[in-house]
């Protein structure tokens with residue numbers, strides 16, 4: 001079978017069944033509010049991707065703790081409220097026949113107070129960060 005046709009074959013990742021092999025790679029869109037709650041524009045973006053035929057959408061880096069937020073406007077999965085809000089993304093993607101999985105992350109010492117809104121964890125313990133004196137913490 002030519003690769004172009006293979007792309008449109010169904011696939012499974014363990015129990016996750018996909019209608020095709022088109023995957024939207026994890027992409028930070030910066031479309032969430034400061035608590036990590038997805039805005040309408042992000043919900044619409046995911047709806048369009050699924051309606052357009054993408055089989056699996058991988059969310060952008062979703063932070064699992066406030067001090068682990070890497071980028072402004074990133075998706076949050078750090079508490080029950082943000083987890084409930086993310087269900088909206090799941091629902092619009094499923095309604096359009098797609099599947100979605102979350103890329104979970106913690107920025108460790110690679111974020112800054114002005115992005116995550118609190119003292120980044122690890123920053124004092126990571127020796128390499130102290131060499132980056134030009135970066136604000």
Ligand SMILES: Cc1cc2nc3c(=O)[nH]c(=O)nc-3n(C[C@H](O)[C@H](O)[C@H](O)COP(=O)(O)O)c2cc1C
Nearest residue numbers: 024025026027028029058059060061062071103105
């Ligand atoms: C604006 C932008 C945001 C991205 N955000 C993430 C991200 O949150 N997590 C991640 O693992 N990769 C992220 N990436 C990397 C992409 O998922 C992808 O690996 C990269 O664009 C290369 O894809 P390509 O080989 O199809 O061009 C991002 C890329 C871009 C351009």
